[in-house]
Amino acid sequence: MAVGAGNGNGQGRAECYRFGPILVDASAHALFRDGRPVPVEPKAFAVLLVLLRHAGELVRHGELLDEVWGHRHVTPGVLTRAVAQLRQALGDDPHDPQWIQTRHGLGYCFVGTLDAQPERRRTPAAADAADASPGPTSATSGTSPAAEGGATATQAPPPPAAPPTPVPASPPPAGTGERRVLAPDRRAATPGRRRWRWPLAAVVALGVVLAGLLLLWSLRDRAPLPAPSIAVLPFSALDGGRDDRYLAEGLARELHDALSGVHGLEVAAWQSPVEVAREDPRATGRRLGVATVLDGDVRLEGGRLRIHTRLTDVGSGETLWSRVYERDMARVFETQHEIAQEVVRRLVGALPDAGEGLRRRLAPTRSLPAFDAYLRGMQQLLRGGGDRERQAAAYFRQALAHDQGFARAQAGLCRVELWRFEAHRDANRFESARLACLRAENMDPTMGEVVLALGDLYRVQGEYERADEYYRRIENDPALRAQALIGRARVAAAQGRATLADAYLARAVEAAPSDADVHAHQGYQHYFAGRLPEAIASLARAAALRPGDAYILSTYGGMLLTAGRNREAEAVLERSLAIEPTEAVLSNLGTLKYQRGDYAGAAALYRQATTLNPGHFQIWGNLGDALLADPATRAQARDAFREAATLAERYVALRAGDARALAALGWYRANLGEAEAALDLVRRSEALGTEPAEVAYYNAETFALLGRHDEARRRIEAARRAGIAEVRITTTPILAAVLADDSRTTGR
Incomplete structure (x- = not known):
């Protein structure tokens, strides 16, 4: 109160x-x-x-x-x-x-x-x-003990700690007691005059x-007085018809990350180009709560680089500094350093190392072609699209071909390869990812990007404590904080510590509120923990920040599909398909056809998805489901389930903590007549306690196929409680049969 x-x-x-x-x-x-x-x-x-x-x-x-x-x-x-x-x-x-x-x-x-x-x-x-105001009397007398003892003055207490x-x-109510005064010098007291003597200490x-x-x-x-603060906005490309956005946004992001490491300067999180495009730079600065904004534009033509930069005071609108650089592209590192130095000089002052730290951060390689390829690779990751990781990997390899010691490009390749392994659930990709990460460690084990990549490697390998140690090392690096927190959240989630995972992701959103990937990861964590409405909200935010990302749209559509919001799901999935056909969007559209009873149409889309990613066991399993549901193709289902089981077995050998993969493998084994193996996988998947909705759904199918309907009913109820949409249960033939049997038994 x-x-x-x-x-x-x-x-x-x-x-x-x-x-x-x-x-x-x-x-x-x-x-x-x-x-x-x-x-x-x-x-x-x-x-x-x-x-x-x-x-x-x-x-x-x-x-x-x-x-x-x-x-x-x-x-x-x-x-x-x-x-x-x-x-x-x-x-x-x-x-x-x-x-x-x-x-x-x-x-x-x-x-x-x-x-x-x-x-x-x-x-x-x-x-x-x-002592000089009306106050209560002493408990025993109207005069102070000092006065009664004849002291010349009361001693002031020592100053408090706070x-x-x-x-x-x-003040006390009037009339509660006599006036308390410091004891006068009794030798000089007269009725008309009082003399005061205060000790020097008082x-x-x-x-x-x-x-x-x-x-x-x-x-x-x-x-x-606030600390000097700045938002570095994505530069715009004045490319005369060519797409030089990779260069404009890449140079701005390099400046952002370098300035984030300057002591005494607060740098706002990197902003989505989509969100910034909707606002005036000063409005963006006000939204982010910073005092200054750095924006600019870039043009590359005939090997000549033109960069126009401007530093603006958000409050007054005054341009604090502006300059146009027109130089050969070969001087790009020097130009970046000059821009960063000028910003720091105006906002913070001279740096102790004369800006040498900025120079090193802004010149990660001596090879201009390597740097150009690296920026193109980073742009592929940021622009979105289902094929983005393949193109990004190609650019990082191109950068390494120009500079074999380019550690930042090697770290990028490591992370891309790990992402491909996880997103596509393809065990074939793991070894190339592991080797890419180890090469990065050999190049520079202290570089932040390399430390982040190694954290990802150990997390994927299931070495959670070691992974968390690597993520902690870079958690205070402003440029990598959000990604480090995402890594820690994924470790906590894999360990079954959902509350801690939520806390890390909330901090990641605070660190990078305009990063679509952060919101996408938060959405998946909500889904992972069985909170489907929150998952959908986070994915919607991610899709708004990066509307051209086919992968995010496909994931968002998949969440809507899981929730039974099929009409909305179809619209989002069609948007994703229009950007780029990916195995995920084709598979999700196939599931919509499956739920409508168009098993042949579903099977056709699943087959198309397997051609894009033949190593994804879940798509092969979906194909088996569609073939099994159609009497005309039921005999073909076994081959699809066998392929799904082979791929899933290799995957769980590497990721034994993936509960959904274990439950799916149990369903495939049951279809292959391997009842004991299927039941063992059911137990293992449920013991992990993660992804409760998907685990319950798959295990309900497994028990139903094995004729253990009581166990199947319990899993159906568990799936419902965890958020699986009713339409998904009722349109799965084997589960619909269990529910129909319940209705006949109860007479409902």
Whole structure:
């Protein structure tokens, strides 16, 4: 609760809160921690006051945005940033919150215990004020013990460890006692005159306290000076008809990552080009809560590079610095360094190493063709599309052909190959991924990108503790923080620690709110934990940030399909197909046909998907399902299930912690007549406790095929509870037969 204190004359109340080592004075706009003032930006301070005024209650995102920002021209990212700053100021751990608790998808809640009354320490000023003001009498007498003992003066107490509460103590009601005064010098006391003698220590202490109060008063209407801050926006390409976006966005991202490592400079998370294109640069800066914005445009023509950059003050709109560079492309590294140096000089000042660290970060290779290929590879990953990883891998190999020691390109290749292994569930890709990662480690084991790649490798291999150690090493690197947190979240999820995984992903979203991949990973984690509505919301956000990414759209459509929202799913999947045919979108469209009873049409799409990715066991399993459901092709199903089982067996040998893969393999084994092996896989999949919806669905099919209908019914109910749509259950022939048998038995 808020506690009030009088203003010294009995009029008005000042809003003051104390909890733990924290003191918050609303009127002075001041926050103290362990007795020391802590700077807090005005908006963050306003958020804290709202939470304190509703201590113990959930305050929803929209309510906070309305209360603090008026919901004008802002996104939830500004609120996330404000809460992150508050946690830092309060010393609060987001994973084990003592003061501010995140209610994911809802809002925030102050969960600390507020003092019912503020602790009032009798500082020298407070003691003197009390001695000179009407106050209660002593329990035994109306005069002080010192006066009774004949002392010449009372000794002021020593200054407290914490600053005084910046509001005086409330005066007592009038008439409660006699005036307490410092004992006069009795030798000089006369009825008409009093002489006061104060010890020097008391005078000095009083001066210190008054100076502190004066400082607090001067801060009440003055916002703390923020640290220099900047948003580096994706540069635009003035390509005269050619697509040079890879170069424009790549150079801007290189500058962003390099500036993120400058001590004393706050750099906003990288922004999606789609989101930035909707806004004026100053509006983007206001949304991100930064003081300055760096934007620009790039043109490459005839080997000549033209870069126009501009540094803008967000508040005033003033251009702080602008320059046009027209040089040979061979001088690109030098040009990047000059731009970064100029930004740092204007915002921070001279760097201790004269910018040598920036120079090294902005020149990762001496080969211009290698750098060009690397930027093209990174653009493939960022632009989206089902075939993006194959093209990215080709560009990274091209970069390495020009510079065999280009560690950043090697790390990129490592991560792409691992992604292909995981996304396509193709065991054939694992060995090439492992070798690519080990080569990166040999080149530079300390480089952040290499450390991230090795974390991915050990996570995929199931060495979770080792993987987490690698991710932790780079968690404080601003350029890699979001990806490191995603890695830690995936480790926690694989270990069955869903709450911890959620916390890491929430921090990743805070670190990179405009990164579509972060939201896609968050969506998959929600799905992994059985929270389908949240998964769909996260994938919708990812698709909005990167609308041209066929892979994200396919995943989003698959989530809608899983939820039984088939009409919406079909529209999203058709958008994905129009961008690029991928095995995932073809398979999902095949499942729509399967649910409509068009088994031949489904089988045709599944076969087409296997030609794009012949190593994906689940697509072969889907083909087996479609062939099995159609009496005309039932005899062909066994061959499809055999191929699915062979591929899945190789996959789970590498990823024994993939519960869905184990459950699917159990279904394939049951179709091949291997009942004992199927039941063992059912037990193993359920023991992991992850992906409850898919595991229950597959295991229900397995038990139904083996004639154990009671066990099948229990899994059907478990699948329903975990979020599997009813349409998916009722359109699966073997499960529909179990439900029909229930209806006949109960007479319903």
